[in-house]
Every structure is written in C-alpha cells, then in structure tokens.
Amino acid sequence: MYNPRFEKDVFKRDVRNNVKTLFRKEVEEATPQQLFQAVSYAVKEAIIDDWLATQKQYEKDDPKTVYYMSMEFLLGRALGNNLINMTAYKEVKEALEEMGIDLNVIEDQEPDPALGNGGLGRLAACFLDSLATLGYASYGCGIRYRYGMFKQKIRDGYQVEAPDNWLKDGNPFELRRPEYAKEVRFGGNIRVEYDETGKTHFVQENYESVMAIPYDYPIVGYGNHIVNTLRIWDAEAIVDFQLDSFDRGDYHKAVEQENLAKNIVEVLYPNDNHIAGKELRLKQQYFFVSASIQAAITKFKKKHGDISKLPEKVTFQMNDTHPTVAVAELMRILLDEENLGWNEAWDITTKCCAYTNHTIMAEALEKWPIDLFSRLLPRIYQIIQEIDRRFVEQVRAQYPGNEEKVKKMAILMDGQVKMAHLAIVAGYSVNGVAKLHTEILKNQELKDFYQMMPEKFNNKTNGITQRRFLMHANPLLADWVTEKLGTKEWITDLSKMSGLKEWLDDEEALKEFMTIKFKNKERLAAYIKEHNGVEVDPRSIFDVQVKRLHEYKRQLLNILHVMYLYNQIKDHPEMSFYPKTYVFGAKASAGYIRAKEIIKLINSVADVINNDRSINGKLKVVFIEDYRVSNAELIFAAADISEQISTASKEASGTGNMKFMMNGAPTLGTMDGANVEIVDEVGIDNAFIFGLSADEVINYEQNGGYNPYDIYNNDPDIRRVVDQLVDGTYANGDKEMYRDLYNSLLNNQGGARADMYFILKDFRSYADAQARAMEAYKDTDKWAKMALKNTACCGKFSADRTIQEYVDDIWHLDHVVINEDELEY
Numbered sequence: 167m168y169n170p171r172f173e174k175d176v177f178k179r180d181v182r183n184n185v186k187t188l189f190r191k192e193v194e195e196a197t198p199q200q201l202f203q204a205v206s207y208a209v210k211e212a213i214i215d216d217w218l219a220t221q222k223q224y225e226k227d228d229p230k231t232v233y234y235m236s237m238e239f240l241l242g243r244a245l246g247n248n249l250i251n252m253t254a255y256k257e258v259k260e261a262l263e264e265m266g267i268d269l270n271v272i273e274d275q276e277p278d279p280a281l282g283n284g285g286l287g288r289l290a291a292c293f294l295d296s297l298a299t300l301g302y303a304s305y306g307c308g309i310r311y312r313y314g315m316f317k318q319k320i321r322d323g324y325q326v327e328a329p330d331n332w333l334k335d336g337n338p339f340e341l342r343r344p345e346y347a348k349e350v351r352f353g354g355n356i357r358v359e360y361d362e363t364g365k366t367h368f369v370q371e372n373y374e375s376v377m378a379i380p381y382d383y384p385i386v387g388y389g390n391h392i393v394n395t396l397r398i399w400d401a402e403a404i405v406d407f408q409l410d411s412f413d414r415g416d417y418h419k420a421v422e423q424e425n426l427a428k429n430i431v432e433v434l435y436p437n438d439n440h441i442a443g444k445e446l447r448l449k450q451q452y453f454f455v456s457a458s459i460q461a462a463i464t465k466f467k468k469k470h471g472d473i474s475k476l477p478e479k480v481t482f483q484m485n486d487t488h489p490t491v492a493v494a495e496l497m498r499i500l501l502d503e504e505n506l507g508w509n510e511a512w513d514i515t516t517k518c519c520a521y522t523n524h525t526i527m528a529e530a531l532e533k534w535p536i537d538l539f540s541r542l543l544p545r546i547y548q549i550i551q552e553i554d555r556r557f558v559e560q561v562r563a564q565y566p567g568n569e570e571k572v573k574k575m576a577i578l579m580d581g582q583v584k585m586a587h588l589a590i591v592a593g594y595s596v597n598g599v600a601k602l603h604t605e606i607l608k609n610q611e612l613k614d615f616y617q618m619m620p621e622k623f624n625n626k627t628n629g630i631t632q633r634r635f636l637m638h639a640n641p642l643l644a645d646w647v648t649e650k651l652g653t654k655e656w657i658t659d660l661s662k663m664s665g666l667k668e669w670l671d672d673e674e675a676l677k678e679f680m681t682i683k684f685k686n687k688e689r690l691a692a693y694i695k696e697h698n699g700v701e702v703d704p705r706s707i708f709d710v711q712v713k714r715l716h717e718y719k720r721q722l723l724n725i726l727h728v729m730y731l732y733n734q735i736k737d738h739p740e741m742s743f744y745p746k747t748y749v750f751g752a753k754a755s756a757g758y759i760r761a762k763e764i765i766k767l768i769n770s771v772a773d774v775i776n777n778d779r780s781i782n783g784k785l786k787v788v789f790i791e792d793y794r795v796s797n798a799e800l801i802f803a804a805a806d807i808s809e810q811i812s813t814a815s816k817e818a819s820g821t822g823n824m825k826f827m828m829n830g831a832p833t834l835g836t837m838d839g840a841n842v843e844i845v846d847e848v849g850i851d852n853a854f855i856f857g858l859s860a861d862e863v864i865n866y867e868q869n870g871g872y873n874p875y876d877i878y879n880n881d882p883d884i885r886r887v888v889d890q891l892v893d894g895t896y897a898n899g900d901k902e903m904y905r906d907l908y909n910s911l912l913n914n915q916g917g918a919r920a921d922m923y924f925i926l927k928d929f930r931s932y933a934d935a936q937a938r939a940m941e942a943y944k945d946t947d948k949w950a951k952m953a954l955k956n957t958a959c960c961g962k963f964s965a966d967r968t969i970q971e972y973v974d975d976i977w978h979l980d981h982v983v984i985n986e987d988e989l990e991y
C-alpha cells in the first residue's frame with residue numbers, strides 16, 4: 167500500500183517541522199515524549215488522507231453501518247499499530263533511525279489508552295480493527311474517560327491504585343468535533359400535552375442536561391486505505407459557568423451542570439464481570455448511548471430522510487448489558503421526536519438492535535433499582551414500562567396461567583429493571599461469545615427466552631487481531647511465519663497459518679521457531695529485571711497467567727500449586743525438576759478485597775521462594791506490575807505455557823487464551839469458554855486439560871456444592887498447602903493475614919458456599935496437568951512441535967473470522983473497497 171507521506175524524506179521533514187511548530191525545538195533537543203508527539207502527528211497526517219478518502223467512499227457507496235456500542239474500548243497504544251496497518255512500520259523505523267531516533271523508545275512514550283477493564287474492552291478494540299480491515303463501515307461508540315483503568319503499583323506486596331491521567335500530554339491521534347455535539351437530559355418530570363389533532367406529546371421538564379462532545383479516533387484498516395472512526399464522547403456543561411450567575415440566581419444550577427458534566431466522564435469503573443450499581447454509572451451509560459443514537463439518526467436522516475428505512479442502513483450492536491438502554495432511547499427518539507406510532511417505532515427498533523452477552527456471572531448482569539432508574543431517566547422508564555407491559559402480555563398468551571414464567575422473564579420485576587431482559591426482548595439477535603457459553607445461555611441462564619424466541623440466539627466465538635498480537639507483539643515470529651508460508655496473506659487471512667503444519671517435522675524449522683521463543687523470553691526477562699528487580703532464567707519454563715484477578719479465574723489455584731511445588735522441592739531436593747518461572751499479571755477491582763488478598767499472597771510467595779537460595783533457582787515467581795495491553799504484548803510472545811484455569815462454565819470465552827496460542831504457547835486449562843474450541847483445533851494432545859467439566863460444575867452447584875473437607879482431610883499435600891495460609895509461612899509469622907482465603911476454601915460464609923470455585927476439588931488434576939506439561943517440556947523436540955502446532959492451528963481465532971460471521975449472520979453490512987489508483991494524494 168502506497169502513501170507518499172511515508173517517503174523517507176517527506177516523513178523526516180514532517181517530523182522535523184512538527185518538532186518545530188509544536189515545541190519550538192530542533193529534533194536533537196526534543197524529549198522522547200515530544201518526539202512521540204511529533205512522529206504521531208506526522209503519521210496522523212497520512213491517516214487523515216485515508217480517513218477523508220474513506221468518508222468519500224462511504225458517501226458514494228452508502229453502505230450499511232454498524233454502531234458498536236460499548237462502555238469500554240481497551241485500545242492499547244496506537245502509534246505502532248497504526249504504522250503496521252498503514253504498512254509503513256519498517257520504512258518509518260528506518261527513517262527515524264536515520265534521524266537518530268529509536269522507534270521502540272518513541273512507542274514507549276505513548277500512554278496506553280486504557281478505556282476498558284479486560285477482555286470485553288479489548289475484544290471491542292480488536293473488532294474495530296477487523297471491521298476496518300475487512301472494509302465495513304462502522305463506528306465504535308463509547309466514552310472518553312478522563313481517567314482510564316487505574317495504574318497498579320505493588321507496594322509491600324499489596325496492590326495500590328494510582329490514577330491514569332492518560333490525556334495529560336494530549337492525544338495526538340484524536341480529533342475534537344464540537345460541531346457534532348448533542349444534548350443529553352437527565353431527571354425532571356414528564357408533562358403530557360395534546361396537540362390540536364389530539365395527539366399526545368411527552369415533554370421532559372425541570373431536567374438537568376449536558377452537552378456530549380465527540381472526539382473521533384481513527385481506526386486504521388490493514389493495507390486497504392480504510393479508516394473508520396471510534397467516537398468517544400466527552401461531556402461539557404451547557405451553561406458555561408458565568409460570574410454573573412450570582413446575580414441571575416442560577417448559580418446553583420450552573421455549578422450543578424458543571425459538576426454533572428465533569429463527573430460523568432471522569433473515570434472508568436474498574437470492575438470486570440461485576441457491576442457496582444452506582445447512579446453515576448447509569449448516567450454514563452445513558453450519556454453515551456443517547457449521544458451516539460442521536461448522532462446516528464441525524465447522520466441517517468441527512469442522507470435518507472425517511473426514518474422507516476433506518477434498519478436498512480443502520481444497526482446497533484450492544485456490547486453486554488451496559489448500553490442496552492439504547493433500545494429505549496431509540497424508541498424515545500422515534501416516538502417523541504420523529505412522531506411515529508408505537509408499532510412503527512417498535513418495528514424499527516427491533517430490526518436495529520442486537521445484543522451480545524459476555525458472561526453468566528449473576529453479579530455482572532445489570533439490574534437497576536426502579537426508583538433510581540425512573541428518577542434519572544423518567545421518559546425512558548415510561549417507555550420500558552410499556553415494552554414490559556406488552557411483552558408480559560405476550561408471555562401470558564404463550565404460556566397461559568404460568569405466572570412463574572412471567573416472574574422469570576419480565577423486564578420489570580422485584581423493583582428492578584433487568585437490562586438483559588430488555589435487550590433480549592427488543593434485540594433481533596442475541597449471541598454468546600463461545601460455543602460452550604452460548605449453549606449454557608440457551609440451556610440454563612436464558613433458557614426461558616431461548617424457548618420462546620429460539621431464532622434470535624446464535625454463537626459468535628470471539629477472536630483477536632493478528633495485526634497487534636502477532637505482527638506488533640512478536641515481529642520475529644511474524645517474519646518467520648511470512649518466510650515459511652512464502653506469503654503475507656496470513657495478515658488478513660489467518661486460516662493461512664495452517665500452512666505452517668508442513669514444518670512440523672522439519673528439525674531446522676522447529677529449532678528456528680524455538681530460538682525465536684527464546685529471544686522473546688530474553689526480552690521479557692530483561693523487562694522483569696528492570697521492573698521487578700528479579701533475575702529469571704530464560705531457559706526455565708515460562709508458565710504464565712495474565713488476566714484480571716477474579717476468583718473464578720482461579721489465580722489462587724495457581725499460587726497454591728506453586729506452594730505445593732515448593733514443598734516438594736524442599737522435601738525432595740534430589741527429585742528431577744525442570745526449572746520453572748511462574749509469571750502472574752493481574753489488576754483487581756479497587757473494592758474487591760479477596761482479589762487483593764490473592765495479589766498479596768502471590769507476592770508473598772514470590773518473596774519467600776525467590777529468596778530461598780537452597781532451591782537453586784529451580785522455582786521463581788514473578789508478579790508483573792500494571793498488567794496492560796503494552797506489556798501483554800511482550801508477555802504473550804514469551805510464554806511457554808498458557809494458564810487458562812477458570813472454573814468450567816464461568817469464563818464466557820477468554821481471548822488471552824487465543825493470544826498465547828497464536829504465539830506458540832500450549833494451553834494448560836479447563837474445558838471452559840473458548841478453550842474447548844482451542845482444543846478442537848489443536849488436538850487434545852497439544853494441550854494440558856484438567857478439572858471438572860462445565861456440566862459437572864453446574865450439577866454440583868444445583869445440588870448445593872461439595873464438601874471440601876473430604877479433600878482437606880484425605881490429601882495431606884493439599885492440607886499442608888491450605889494450612890500454610892494460616893501458619894504464617896508466607897506472612898512473616900502472621901497467622902491471620904490469609905485467614906479469609908483459608909476460610910473461603912473450607913467453610914460456608916454467609917451466602918457463599920465453601921470453595922465456590924472448586925479449587926480444592928480440581929487441585930489434584932491440576933497438579934497432574936502441570937506435571938504432564940513439565941514432562942512434555944523436557945522432550946525438546948516434542949515440545950517444539952507442540953508449540954508450533956498451536957501457532958499453526960490458531961487460524962480460527964482471528965477477529966476477522968468473528969467479524970465476518972457477525973456480518974453474515976447478524977449485521978449484513980456491505981463490503982467497501984477503496985481503489986488506490988483513485989486516491990488524490
């Protein structure tokens with residue numbers, strides 16, 4: 167793909183000029199941060215050309231557009247990724263080298279835009295990358311949080327949260343677009359009016375409102391000149407705070423509106439798979455949903471006029487329950503602003519909205535107290551009441567006399583607004599994110615809905631973008647893959663990776679593959695040395711678990727097993743043991759106490775083991791501080807073993823599992839989420855599977871759990887490890903520090919069952935899988951083959967495949983092509 171702005175001399179000149187105009191400096195005097203800005207602006211200029219060209223093409227072709235509505239977009243750094251997708255990474259790297267600038271150093275200056283918590287937000291970012299790469303018109307719609315995901319510091323083994331002021335140096339890639347601002351209203355009351363024709367009108371009065379100001383962020387497709395838009399909304403007060411407000415008596419109102427605007431976009435809630443249920447969160451949701459839908463409708467009407475045609479050109483995908491108020495907001499606009507009748511409005515809405523479910527964890531499915539909801543969104547609440555009334559009528563018609571059904575399925579029940587129910591009732595599609603997850607939705611969690619409307623349910627197994635997680639994260643492997651396949655096609659068609667199977671029996675190729683892994687391990691070891699001050703041996707097995715800290719993800723199982731191994735090594739110093747480095751990385755939600763205890767435990771175990779010289783470095787434990795997209799890229803590339811050990815049925819899909827696989831790390835995991843499909847692709851012999859199945863877990867849960875004392879009393883190794891939580895071994899003699907973790911494993915507490923996540927139940931089979939993995943690693947040739955087989959079989963897990971399925975089965979978008987010859991550079 168050609169772009170004249172990346173001609174070396176042109177690019178160098180642009181960078182020099184940018185340093186001058188932005189900072190009044192010469193390149194040689196500029197700080198790395200200033201160089202990052204100057205380089206980014208030079209890249210942005212090239213992007214803008216394509217952004218305009220895309221706009222023009224869309225104007226001409228008038229394709230159907232998907233609005234991907236998400237509270238979270240965990241983008242990661244943009245500069246490197248944009249260069250890769252503009253196919254200019256190598257040229258720019260060389261041009262900068264000639265100026266004495268190291269692109270890697272410059273890239274490290276960019277803060278990670280961390281507008282998301284974990285998998286859900288990262289998936290949204292991967293999807294935008296794939297939509298642009300495949301040439302589909304799309305908008306990401308979200309919030310421009312002033313503070314993204316907190317920065318994690320580890321102090322004395324504890325997690326400490328520090329604010330992430332990611333915008334403090336400005337954001338070179340974004341564009342502020344005040345001309346597209348929209349007003350969003352909260353609170354007040356609804357007055358009913360009748361016009362001269364007798365038609366009813368609902369008028370919101372005494373409300374507070376804010377202006378939503380869009381910031382557009384380019385999403386660059388790979389090698390195709392398509393640049394889509396992520397539109398994230400900032401909030402501003404409508405009445406500027408004015409000094410003469412004192413005199414006018416509206417001082418309070420002015421301050422309130424100012425505060426409302428400031429608060430709404432202030433911070434991302436740092437909860438993953440758990441909803442705090444705060445009023446401000448609901449405000450955030452309505453804020454960005456209302457602004458985005460208003461903007462979509464304005465844009466549609468400008469071109470098409472006739473609102474009844476909306477479903478032909480527009481579809482809204484609701485990413486989890488967070489934006490599902492979209493259904494009612496669209497109804498509001500159609501009823502109150504477009505003056506449609508209920509049936510017509512409902513017909514349009516139910517053809518435009520689709521819903522993705524990302525979890526079966528009850529605490530993550532949003533339910534709002536009716537009093538809060540109706541106070542904050544009075545008109546929206548009225549509309550939901552009517553949707554609910556009509557739906558309940560339908561349920562009663564289909565299941566006469568079955569009030570149980572009504573109780574289970576109603577949108578408004580027990581004083582709550584059930585957002586998932588709203589989304590299912592109004593959505594034309596309801597999808598889960600991996601085969602197993604979708605089956606659980608259909609047969610357990612959403613069974614009643616599935617029985618009533620089976621045609622809506624479908625599966626879309628998640629995927630990841632190979633542009634970031636292979637090309638950018640692992641350039642050595644990316645080049646090797648290209649060389650071995652003799653083509654770069656895998657960059658946009660990951661199924662081509664299967665061509666690597668040809669090399670599975672080629673000793674030389676296997677050696678090269680493992681040499682690359684080794685170099686990546688050295689790179690990570692250097693990072694660990696710099697950030698943790700711990701020396702790890704790149705020849706040891708790197709066994710990695712990086713993801714959000716959550717009890718169901720079972721980092722506790724992992725660290726208990728490390729404690730068990732340590733006991734073994736101490737008891738039997740002579741036993742054969744291949745050196746292992748256990749790497750953890752995880753943020754805990756700020757208010758999630760038990761998750762924070764687990765972080766402390768991991769760090770305490772690391773302290774004891776890493777400082778015990780008697781074990782000759784056979785075992786090391788590292789907790790990587792502030793796990794985020796940028797260091798994740800280093801970690802995936804360097805992993806030997808991918809720990810995916812959630813309690814079966816709990817992890818809807820997982821996407822980290824796919825990133826490890828792509829980079830040649832076999833999965834050590836349960837049959838949960840997309841692990842099941844990974845095993846299908848790679849073969850059971852190329853993974854280390856253990857533990858209860860989803861059916862077994864669900865069965866136990868439905869029958870009151872199991873008794874962990876049966877295990878504790880009969881397995882001395884397990885008992886010893888559990889007791890070490892309360893004998894002070896890992897707490898400088900303090901016997902209380904980990905008492906809560908100990909209790910969580912053995913005793914029922916309040917409503918929570920003992921060992922809710924089946925850690926002790928799965929411990930033995932986990933230890934067994936760990937032992938099998940170690941045995942396998944000892945056989946170097948066999949291991950290399952297994953690792954390469956994982957990379958060769960990752961084709962299915964490209965987000966390109968996932969997006970194509972969304973397009974074919976749900977969205978029905980039109981493919982757009984930009985003809986390079988027609989570009990007017």
Ligand code: 9GP
Pocket residue numbers: 284285286289438439440486523524525530599628817818819820821839
């Ligand atoms: O927990 C799921 C994770 O398994 C999945 O990969 C991700 C993307 O689909 O979504 C996560 N869900 C949430 O964060 C909350 O629903």
